[in-house]
Amino acid sequence: MTHALTDVFAALADDTRWAILSRLGEGPASASALAREFPVSRQAIVRHLDVLQAVGLVEAEQRGREVIHRALGGRLDELARDLEQIARTWDRRLARIKELAEDQT
Template sequence: MSRAATAPTAVFAALADDTRWAILARLGEAPASASALAREFPVSRQAIVKHLEVLRGAGLVEAETRGRELVHRALGGRLSDLARDLDRIAAAWDRRLDDLKRLAEDGG
């Protein structure tokens, strides 16, 4: 229970960009290298590289050297962890909201 369920803003920041999300989704279909992605996306290879670094930093992507290429693949683990946290947080909000409403009705 030592996971940081308090402020997952770092992962959110990694997911908050459209290009980056597109790259991630693409890697979710099949692994690819930066150069390969640069051929598929309308941005430079360097832009792709930066995005991949961010994604790797957030634990959403893993890289492996294969030949002279650096192949990246999407990891579901971090994302499903996040999903679990978000669900718990959302439930807590709604529960507290209900408590407040109940108090107001009982008290009025």
Template sequence: MNTPTTAFAALADGTRWNVLVRLGQEPASASVLARELPVSRQAIVKHLEILAGAGLVVSCRRGREVVHVAVGERLSALGRDLERLGRGWEGRLTALKEAAEEH
């Protein structure tokens, strides 16, 4: 698994997480999101750029507005990778305890 820091960084901000979850429910424009969340439209725009850069949302111009939507495939793929990596580490705690026991 190559380092997924970009995706995690995109997910690591609370506002951005809210935006993403919101876009998972239904597509929306930056202006709409700015009305629903307690930040300015420009802040929303920056968050959308970061989310798009991580492949977590895609945009689509529709007349005078730009509509954004969450990309579930990316998130589920990341989830699978994490689950796989984590499973490989399970049980290490007991190994540590044992190492501690052999004082």
């Protein structure tokens, strides 16, 4: 399921969620393991993971009594492509504005 870019950006706007996603990019981890690495409670980590999972950036897998979370590389690649498209659009717009400004002089 594709999630709106605004939802993804809102999820990533939080510094802790960004850091958690970056950490999961290094390898999967449980909420308990992440809580040992971050200065927030396990419950807060779980809430952050829920937000990241809701926008399709993280998935969870039950392994025995633990739930292991991992970043979804495919979704991150898709997000990177979306950002590249936005950057190309703005580059074209700015180049056109520059042309118009130079034509006025």
